[in-house]
Amino acid sequence: MFLIISVILSFLTAFTIVFTSIPTIVYVAKAKKLFDEPGTRKAHKSNTPALGGIGIFAALLITIGVFTDFSVRREFQFLFTASIILFFFGLKDDILIIAPIKKLWGQLLASLIVILLGEIRITNLHGFAGITQIGDISSILLTLFVFVVIINGFNLIDGIDGLASGVGILASLIFGVIFFLNREFDYSIIASAMAGSLITFFYFNVFSKKFKVFMGDSGSLLVGLFMALVVVRFNEINIVRSNEFFIRAAPAVSISILIIPLFDTIRVFFIRLFRGKSPFKADTNHVHHQLIAMGMSHLKATLYILGVNIIFIILAFSLNQLGIFKLLLINLILAIFFSLLPEIIFKLKEKKIKQNNS
Numbered sequence: 001m002f003l004i005i006s007v008i009l010s011f012l013t014a015f016t017i018v019f020t021s022i023p024t025i026v027y028v029a030k031a032k033k034l035f036d037e038p039g040t041r042k043a044h045k046s047n048t049p050a051l052g053g054i055g056i057f058a059a060l061l062i063t064i065g066v067f068t069d070f071s072v073r074r075e076f077q078f079l080f081t082a083s084i085i086l087f088f089f090g091l092k093d094d095i096l097i098i099a100p101i102k103k104l105w106g107q108l109l110a111s112l113i114v115i116l117l118g119e120i121r122i123t124n125l126h127g128f129a130g131i132t133q134i135g136d137i138s139s140i141l142l143t144l145f146v147f148v149v150i151i152n153g154f155n156l157i158d159g160i161d162g163l164a165s166g167v168g169i170l171a172s173l174i175f176g177v178i179f180f181l182n183r184e185f186d187y188s189i190i191a192s193a194m195a196g197s198l199i200t201f202f203y204f205n206v207f208s209k210k211f212k213v214f215m216g217d218s219g220s221l222l223v224g225l226f227m228a229l230v231v232v233r234f235n236e237i238n239i240v241r242s243n244e245f246f247i248r249a250a251p252a253v254s255i256s257i258l259i260i261p262l263f264d265t266i267r268v269f270f271i272r273l274f275r276g277k278s279p280f281k282a283d284t285n286h287v288h289h290q291l292i293a294m295g296m297s298h299l300k301a302t303l304y305i306l307g308v309n310i311i312f313i314i315l316a317f318s319l320n321q322l323g324i325f326k327l328l329l330i331n332l333i334l335a336i337f338f339s340l341l342p343e344i345i346f347k348l349k350e351k352k353i354k355q356n357n358s
Contacts, residue, residue, distance in 0.1 A: 003185045010067045010189040014196035017059040022204045025051050026074075026211045027199030034095060036214055038221065042244025044082035048212055050094050052205065056197045057087045060226065069208045071254060073186045077148050079229060082118075082121035084112035086225055087313040090218035100280035103149070103155075103217070106286050113148035115140055120232050121175075122146065124239045126251055131272030143232060150231060151224030151260025156268065160288045162206040163254035164261075165198045165215060166306045168223050172198065175230045179237075181245045187233050194226055206299060224261075231258065249320050263335040290342040294349075308338050 013197055018042035029035065029049030039188035059082060070077045074307040089106030099262055114120050121139045134142070158164035175193030201219070204211050215223075231254045237243065238250035256263060264287055269279040277283075286291075312331065319327055 006067050007180065007185065007188050007192045011064050011192040011196035014063045014193040015200050016198035017062060018055040018197045021055040021058060022201070022213055023211050024133060025049065025054050029213075033233035036094075036216070041048070048214055050214040051091075051218065052201055052213040053087065053094070053216045053222060055091060056201060057083070057222055058214070059197035060190075060193055060222065063196075064190065067189050067193075068186050075114065075120050075229075076186070076190075077197075077297060077336055078113050078118035080111040082225060083222060084320070085113070086110040086221050087218050090216065090221040094216040094218050100278075103142060103221070104280070107148050107151050108144070108269040109220065111144055111151070111228070114229060115143050115147065120229060122232055122235060124236070126239065126249070126324060128251060129197055130139055146232065147225070147228040148259065149262060149265060150228040152251065153220055153258065153265040154227065155217060155220045156265050156286065157288065158215050159263045159286055160292060160301055161219050162202055162302040163305060164204040164220050164223065166302055167260050167309060168188075168198045168227065169202060170306065170313070171227060172230075174257055175234055177232065178245065178247075179230075182232070182237055182243060183235060183316055187230060190226065191230055194223065198223070206302070227258065239250035242264045247317075249316075249322065249324045250328045252324045252331065253316045253320060255330055257261055257313045259312045260305055263331075263339065267335075267339060286335065287339055287342060291344070294346050295343055300330075 001216050026049050028052050034049060034051060035047035061080060064076055064080060068076050070080075070164045088097070089103055089110075093103060103218050122134075123135055123139050125179065130248055154168070157167065172191045172195040178196060179185070179188035179191060201213075201215065205215065234254055235250045238247045242248070248297055254327050267281070271285050272279045272281055272283065288305060291304060292298070295331050296304070312334065315330065315334075319330065322330075
């Protein structure tokens with residue numbers, strides 16, 4: 001009962017901190033003229049404070065400090081340190097704008113602190129391609145790759161109202177329940193805190209007019225870091241088949257849960273490289289940009305993408321017994337289809353308009 005109460009209180013604490021801090025953050029941002037201004041590749045049309053990450057940062061770190069025991073979960077001590085580093089890299093970018101390569105160095109530094117000092121690693125491939133246990137060097141490199149991709153994924157999908165926070169809410173709730181069922185209560189507390197802080201932020205970001213705020217890099221990078229941590233832990237607890245709530249295709253399931261940031265990031269990077277551009281050069285090739293170009297509002301585009309995400313999650317748990325390879329193949333085919341769907345619909349509409357005009 002105490003553990004259940006701790007999980008609930010972590011949610012409420014994070015929820016309350018963000019709810020009470022955002023109005024103050026917005027007031028200060030407006031007073032100091034710290035805005036995210038509209039631009040050619042930005043979907044918003046008016047100056048908006050982009051410091052919502054400050055509230056999320058405070059909520060997550062205070063909740064971890066109060067409800068988790070660093071002596072039991074040594075890795076949380078280093079997560080705390082990495083969070084501070086990544087937060088300030090993001091905050092500097094929100095206020096002054098820094099080069100993408102500098103942000104990448106910040107991501108690498110924060111990730112390596114958690115991986116090397118916190119000893120958070122992917123140690124097993126669950127039989128994918130016939131591979132189970134992997135060596136230390138391979139483990140570190142693979143985990144670092146996963147961290148950087150997830151962190152960048154959340155950073156890159158934070159382009160329209162509610163999308164990054166909406167995906168974060170879905171993932172946090174699902175991972176939180178799984179951790180709780182597997183008696184991984186400290187990780188359930190972290191997932192619960194993420195859900196509480198992001199639900200509150202989602203309200204201000206999507207529905208509030210007076211206190212509308214963006215997450216900013218200080219928030220999206222931080223959410224990506226925490227999400228990478230829970231993904232790695234989720235895969236590690238599903239190595240042992242004797243686990244009561246064992247998930248056979250855990251790596252593929254975790255990809256399904258985070259399919260939006262993962263696939264969209266990899267897809268956009270390939271498009272940029274194919275066109276001879278830097279993979280870190282910002283553009284409007286993301287799926288959410290295409291939906292906005294079709295005439296969708298931010299809310300409709302976000303709900304469409306979240307709806308697609310839910311389809312992937314349902315299929316992942318329903319088809320879990322197919323194994324990693326088959327589930328990954330299904331993910332890839334469906335991801336390609338859903339990423340092309342907006343463009344197909346847009347072209348069909350254009351064709352219909354031309355036919356009607358002629």
